Amino acid sequence: MASIKDIAKKAGVSVTAVSYALNGSKKVSEATRARIMAIAEELEYTPNLVGRSLQKQQTNIVAVFLTDYVGSFYGRLLAGIKEKLEVEGYELIVCSGSKAHAFLPQKLVDGAIILDSTFSGKELLKYADAGHKLVVLDRELEHENISNILVDNEFGATAAIEELIENNVDKIIVIEGPKSSFSSKIRRDVAANTAAAHQIEFEVLPGDYTLNAGIEHSEYIYQQTKNKKVGVFCLNDNMALGLYLGFKDYKDFVIGEDIQIIGFDATLEGQLAYPPLSTIYFSQSEWGAMAAEALLSMFDGQACEHRTLATRLLLGGSTQNSI
Amino acid sequence: MASIKDIAKKAGVSVTAVSYALNGSKKVSEATRARIMAIAEELEYTPNLVGRSLQKQQTNIVAVFLTDYVGSFYGRLLAGIKEKLEVEGYELIVCSGSKAHAFLPQKLVDGAIILDSTFSGKELLKYADAGHKLVVLDRELEHENISNILVDNEFGATAAIEELIENNVDKIIVIEGPKSSFSSKIRRDVAANTAAAHQIEFEVLPGDYTLNAGIEHSEYIYQQTKNKKVGVFCLNDNMALGLYLGFKDYKDFVIGEDIQIIGFDATLEGQLAYPPLSTIYFSQSEWGAMAAEALLSMFDGQACEHRTLATRLLLGGSTQNSI
Numbered sequence: 001m002a003s004i005k006d007i008a009k010k011a012g013v014s015v016t017a018v019s020y021a022l023n024g025s026k027k028v029s030e031a032t033r034a035r036i037m038a039i040a041e042e043l044e045y046t047p048n049l050v051g052r053s054l055q056k057q058q059t060n061i062v063a064v065f066l067t068d069y070v071g072s073f074y075g076r077l078l079a080g081i082k083e084k085l086e087v088e089g090y091e092l093i094v095c096s097g098s099k100a101h102a103f104l105p106q107k108l109v110d111g112a113i114i115l116d117s118t119f120s121g122k123e124l125l126k127y128a129d130a131g132h133k134l135v136v137l138d139r140e141l142e143h144e145n146i147s148n149i150l151v152d153n154e155f156g157a158t159a160a161i162e163e164l165i166e167n168n169v170d171k172i173i174v175i176e177g178p179k180s181s182f183s184s185k186i187r188r189d190v191a192a193n194t195a196a197a198h199q200i201e202f203e204v205l206p207g208d209y210t211l212n213a214g215i216e217h218s219e220y221i222y223q224q225t226k227n228k229k230v231g232v233f234c235l236n237d238n239m240a241l242g243l244y245l246g247f248k249d250y251k252d253f254v255i256g257e258d259i260q261i262i263g264f265d266a267t268l269e270g271q272l273a274y275p276p277l278s279t280i281y282f283s284q285s286e287w288g289a290m291a292a293e294a295l296l297s298m299f300d301g302q303a304c305e306h307r308t309l310a311t312r313l314l315l316g317g318s319t320q321n322s323i
Numbered sequence: 324m325a326s327i328k329d330i331a332k333k334a335g336v337s338v339t340a341v342s343y344a345l346n347g348s349k350k351v352s353e354a355t356r357a358r359i360m361a362i363a364e365e366l367e368y369t370p371n372l373v374g375r376s377l378q379k380q381q382t383n384i385v386a387v388f389l390t391d392y393v394g395s396f397y398g399r400l401l402a403g404i405k406e407k408l409e410v411e412g413y414e415l416i417v418c419s420g421s422k423a424h425a426f427l428p429q430k431l432v433d434g435a436i437i438l439d440s441t442f443s444g445k446e447l448l449k450y451a452d453a454g455h456k457l458v459v460l461d462r463e464l465e466h467e468n469i470s471n472i473l474v475d476n477e478f479g480a481t482a483a484i485e486e487l488i489e490n491n492v493d494k495i496i497v498i499e500g501p502k503s504s505f506s507s508k509i510r511r512d513v514a515a516n517t518a519a520a521h522q523i524e525f526e527v528l529p530g531d532y533t534l535n536a537g538i539e540h541s542e543y544i545y546q547q548t549k550n551k552k553v554g555v556f557c558l559n560d561n562m563a564l565g566l567y568l569g570f571k572d573y574k575d576f577v578i579g580e581d582i583q584i585i586g587f588d589a590t591l592e593g594q595l596a597y598p599p600l601s602t603i604y605f606s607q608s609e610w611g612a613m614a615a616e617a618l619l620s621m622f623d624g625q626a627c628e629h630r631t632l633a634t635r636l637l638l639g640g641s642t643q644n645s646i
Binding site for chain 2: 041044059060061068069072074075078079082086091092093094095096097098099100108120122123126211241244268269272273274
């Protein structure tokens with residue numbers, strides 16, 4: 001098999017230039033890169049990832065671990081991560097499942113971003129102890145090799161409940177996320193405390209962040225609205241849109257009038273829905289970019305950092321405007 | 324480091340049972356699997372992927388190569404792939420970028436599903452020659468190790484143009500996808516031929532499958548509607564929704580009356596938009612499932628297969644109903 005040296009010789013450039021070109025570095029011009037890539041293809045060059053891991057301890061690949069792909073949420077998060085990584089010559093693989101955990105100890109990736117409740121804290125701390133750089137989006141872990149980049153769930157959940165209370169609801173229903181979800185637990189607990197502080201009737205319904213969870217609860221919630229003014233805080237937009245779909249069965253039942261709904265995530269689907277969904281906004285692509293920055297700065301030898309991404313209430317037509 | 328034998332000894336089961344459990348096979352009960360996984364964690368067992376590659380030539384990981392993640396489209400495609408693979412004990416990694424191409428020759432994955440125009444046909448044929456099993460979603464390649472699983476773009480594009488013509492438009496505008504996209508090229512060419520057969524004015528505007536492409540063309544298209552009855556066929560829903568956003572600037576300009584729009588993909592965003600988007604429907608999760616099935620059957624020693632997923636016109640409120 002052709003080596004980097006063979007490519008360099010044929011292209012009449014240094015081995016370093018070939019390495020830059022193959023790694024997508026901006027240190028060689030696009031024209032040079034194109035020429036080198038053409039020669040690499042001609043010589044049927046294949047980078048030896050395992051070999052590179054052993055020699056340089058670097059693959060320029062970052063793993064993102066997710067449990068789910070469904071919804072535009074993850075797409076925007078991944079796009080934010082990808083964009084930041086590409087500028088620095090890194091690329092991204094997205095893993096979901098336990099076999100790929102081994103990519104870390106095997107050094108097939110240089111570091112990882114975790115939004116995956118199937119990792120135990122213990123496992124992550126073990127990787128961090130072994131020197132792997134990690135960014136966690138779904139828990140708080142104290143370790144010099146782990147940055148925590150979180151969303152301000154507390155502010156968002158408080159704002160949602162206070163908005164419903166200002167709109168004079170009699171009862172607040174929360175549809176929560178999966179039991180294993182860190183963000184769902186915080187949002188639910190903060191919502192419960194805020195409702196309790198206002199002494200308002202409060203109920204939690206189980207959910208799993210899918211459309212179906214919303215659809216399944218729509219009949220029960222519809223029945224509740226017959227003698228109460230109900231506000232629903234869905235812990236993500238997806239479940240709120242499930243309610244929209246479920247409520248289509250009830251003629252003359254108007255979202256924003258007969259029921260008030262607030263979601264969380266400010267997805268495009270929610271903004272395009274009719275009426276546009278009131279929700280807690282944060283930028284998923286910014287979240288991804290912050291995570292990638294934190295990882296890249298640890299690669300550069302900087303200390304880990306803990307940051308919280310701001311959230312805010314975005315009002316649509318699914319809540320009443322309090323005057 | 325603990326081996327599979329250590330785990331088997333401690334759990335009092337066979338090495339085979341441990342292997343089944345670690346690979347997520349259904350051949351051991353969920354209770355046994357949980358017990359084995361707990362012991363594996365206790366012993367800090369880490370599967371040696373590279374070692375496994377050399378010994379068994381199998382990692383039980385499948386790579387999906389994509390160029391983009393944005394939009395719910397990819398989420399549903401990946402969910403369809405993931406579900407089929409999991410039943411057979413395989414897991415999924417999603418790769419975007421050229422470095423990860425090396426996972427194939429390095430045998431870190433058992434096969435790949437390709438929806439990624441950065442792969443040349445030559446490169447894919449080289450991998451297939453080396454014995455790698457591939458499924459391509461974005462091109463036609465004849466090789467015993469490559470299955471082609473395509474969407475019926477021809478039927479969809481014909482149905483879209485014929486619907487606009489039945490609704491008596493004077494002019495058809497197509498917003499196309501990226502120049503490198505196989506599906507965009509077919510949809511555009513079929514649309515052009517269908518329009519030509521009906522001798523109707525026809526124009527193609529450049530696009531890249533993003534919301535922005537729709538937003539950017541919205542003013543030009545709005546101007547066109549002043550003296551013509553215009554129908555727009557956007558080669559994906561995303562760009563059609565970009566038009567929705569752009570047209571919000573024009574008061575009293577009603578989608579479905581002042582302009583007719585048809586998308587492609589039948590995304591959730593399009594169905595929740597107001598008015599619901601007329602579009603070409605196909606099930607992304609079914610597409611993913613078909614791709615996974617084709618790959619799994621090649622793993623089992625079956626021949627490659629070429630299949631085409633049906634599409635159909637789904638009418639929403641963004642076109643007039645012809646009576």
